Amino acid sequence: MLRHRSTIALLRHRSTIALLRHRSTIALLRHRSTPAAARLSAVGVLHLHYDVTMPSGRGEIVRVIAVTNQKGGVAKTTSVINGGAALAELERRVLVVDLDPQLSATRWLAGPLDTRGLFDVLTGGEAPELVEQVVATPVEGMDLIPGSRFLTGVERAVSGQWTGPESLLRRAVDELPEDRWDVVLLDCPPTLGLVAVSALVAAREVLVPVEARVMALDGLVSLLQTLQQVREGTLNTDLGPAMILPVRVDRTRLARDVVDTLGDRLGEMLLTTRIRDSIRVAEAPSRHLAITQYASGSSGAEDYRALAAELITRVEVAA
Ligand SMILES: Nc1ncnc2c1ncn2[C@@H]1O[C@H](COP(=O)(O)OP(=O)(O)OP(=O)(O)O)[C@@H](O)[C@H]1O
Numbered sequence: 001m002l003r004h005r006s007t008i009a010l011l012r013h014r015s016t017i018a019l020l021r022h023r024s025t026i027a028l029l030r031h032r033s034t035p036a037a038a039r040l041s042a043v044g045v046l047h048l049h050y051d052v053t054m055p056s057g058r059g060e061i062v063r064v065i066a067v068t069n070q071k072g073g074v075a076k077t078t079s080v081i082n083g084g085a086a087l088a089e090l091e092r093r094v095l096v097v098d099l100d101p102q103l104s105a106t107r108w109l110a111g112p113l114d115t116r117g118l119f120d121v122l123t124g125g126e127a128p129e130l131v132e133q134v135v136a137t138p139v140e141g142m143d144l145i146p147g148s149r150f151l152t153g154v155e156r157a158v159s160g161q162w163t164g165p166e167s168l169l170r171r172a173v174d175e176l177p178e179d180r181w182d183v184v185l186l187d188c189p190p191t192l193g194l195v196a197v198s199a200l201v202a203a204r205e206v207l208v209p210v211e212a213r214v215m216a217l218d219g220l221v222s223l224l225q226t227l228q229q230v231r232e233g234t235l236n237t238d239l240g241p242a243m244i245l246p247v248r249v250d251r252t253r254l255a256r257d258v259v260d261t262l263g264d265r266l267g268e269m270l271l272t273t274r275i276r277d278s279i280r281v282a283e284a285p286s287r288h289l290a291i292t293q294y295a296s297g298s299s300g301a302e303d304y305r306a307l308a309a310e311l312i313t314r315v316e317v318a319a
């Protein structure tokens with residue numbers, strides 16, 4: 001368990017608390033005027049909490065990747081499940097956490113299951129530990145923590161709470177057994193509210209699927225600003241650079257232009273993997289299978305295997 005190490009880290013760092021609080025204040029003042037800061041404040045994120053600045057003590061082996069984009073329908077869930085299944089094929093043990101009240105990942109992998117466990121974790125209620133909420137899935141090597149339709153009410157439930165609600169998920173993730181999974185994939189909802197920010201605080205890496213269609217850059221800029229706020233506001237100084245994944249890439253000139261523009265603007269942040277448009281990928285959820293099982297020889301399976309290989313190289317997902 002990671003709890004023991006966290007406690008040691010807490011004791012070791014108690015003397016630096018005052019300094020960290022001071023730095024948080026400076027960071028807050030410096031960024032209060034930016035739109036991203038205003039948004040974070042609006043969802044109650046920019047509190048001055050020294051507890052979120054604590055090193056997690058999380059083992060370096062377990063990679064926690066938030067899959068996020070506030071734009072809806074851009075293949076976040078599709079990438080979590082198919083990318084996760086492709087990682088599982090490469091013998092990485094994967095845990096998917098469904099943070100979306102739409103329950104898309106849960107329905108895909110486990111059918112009509114609805115629990116309130118994650119709601120209680122995110123609101124600091126009496127919650128079973130995350131590990132007790134894990135269910136098996138039809139994908140070998142991939143487990144799931146189901147979502148909850150109650151997640152829509154998280155912000156209301158924590159409003160006025162003085163402790164840092166955005167760090168509750170991170171603490172729960174830190175309690176996961178170190179030796180059971182190699183990678184944790186957080187499937188975020190299509191908003192930049194408290195749940196998505198909690199995922200950014202809990203994660204070490206961020207994967208951002210972006211549709212290869214016009215205007216893809218608009219929302220991306222504000223998401224990148226938010227990531228920067230999370231890092232600079234000391235909510236999660238460990239958060240790595242975004243990994244941008246072009247999805248639904250078809251043969252049109254427009255798609256090529258969008259991907260080229262992303263490359264020009266994002267440099268290293270743009271992954272080399274491209275996920276092509278594929279009917280088979282669109283069909284897989286209704287069969288409750290990942291693309292690697294449903295159509296193992298399809299272009300979609302090939303693309304998600306390429307993603308898994310690239311993620312392993314980029315973020316060193318150890319087996
Ligand atoms: N490569 C692809 N080819 C064809 N269809 C795709 C592809 N990727 C995703 N889709 C389809 O696009 C739709 C949206 O995908 P998905 O649910 O994964 O997006 P999302 O970002 O998780 O959405 P939300 O924001 O609502 O959570 C789904 O119907 C899915 O099957």
Ligand SMILES: [Mg+2]
Nearest residue numbers: 076077100104
């Ligand atoms: Mg989704």
